[in-house]
Amino acid sequence: MTESNTLKFDAEHIWHPYSSAANPSCIHEVVSAKGVRLTLKDGRELIDGMASWWSTIHGYNHPRLNQAAKDQIDQMSHVMFGGLTHRPAIDLASQLIDMTAEPLQHVFFADSGSISVEVAIKMAIQYFFAQGQENKQRLLTIRGGYHGDSFGAMAVCDPVNGMHTMFEQVLPKHLFAPMPTCENDEDWQDSDIAEFRELIKNNHQQLAAVILEPLVQGAGGMRFYCPEYLRQVRALCDQYDVLLILDEIATAFGRAGTLFAYEQADIVPDILCVGKAITGGYMSLAATLCTEKVSQGIAADGSGVLMHGPTFMANPLACSVANESLTMLLESDWQTQVQNIENQLFEELMPLQTNELVKQVRVKGAIGVIELNKTFDEQMDWLPTFIVDQGVWIRPFRNLVYIMPPYIISKGDLTTLTTAMGKVVQKLSTVL
């Protein structure tokens, strides 16, 4: 293959996330990345506002993460986890247990976020099965959520924005409460939880768990909601003997301003999913943590085994990089970094609120969102070209122009990103 026809080959043969084989969208080839910059094949450099989907918190090509990977490669890249264990997994489990709330004591290493959600759902169902409550197999969630693309996860994604229509016949039917509307605790109104309360009250005999993204709904719509809602959910789960699964795959490791979003509500989940930033964006790894109550509860019945075990479970290479990434995070002053990003996003994005096309500007931690009051066609080829021409990498979707940059981004680079976001909104307001 010659250097000039790689994109043609890509368009003809390779699927990208949510892409069409017949009508592939405009795509750019990246040859390297360092810090917050991606280098394209034509030599252009882009400031990355996406952190490769929440993951690259320390920036690309970090010497310490590179070293951790190289050191581990020289020991072993992989070994099966059935019947064997290794130091990288033990150290990572220990770090995760130390970082998270005290009751979370047992770790399952999954190979992606979606799979960590599948495992969380299995844990909840097996927990009640082991107590002889075989009827507790359904889930309750809120609309607007995103939990992954595999079947179990898809079934708790938003039924409208998610993929329910096409797969309706094969997806389990779960229960959906309305999206929370309160943005902060001062505005809390009991009506916000009323329908959720009715659903859990009327269905708890069938419910194994509630599953939610705490405080930040990511790919389902980039919405934020108040901690009080979570406190209410926790209390209702306790009252009706339903487990609480928190999906922190996007929010864990500081993104929303605290190490874990649940800390802001001062609650503890029974089961916690983490992923995305865990390896600092180096490779795919996720984990499902649970309390002793859940792990011992599952073990109480018959063989007591948790029914999951992927081939690449606890891959040593991924675990080693994750160990280094989490060590770096805890050594760094990430709170100040995230706080500074939040302040700057607030200052630089809020003025866009006056644009007629803008419905709302929202900022939380290192997440900045501009929601438009019109949906645009993501396939418009000029859009990615227009964005790349600003020297940035952002990826607007549906009616959202948003960023969640690496924590290490400089003030100047962040201004370049927010300026580009403003230009995208300007440009969209001339075509929509």
Ligand SMILES: *Cc1c(COP(=O)(O)O)cnc(C)c1O
């Ligand atoms: C990305 C994401 C997932 C899915 O993770 P994958 O690694 O893409 O499978 C699940 N839940 C949330 C909240 C996410 O942001």
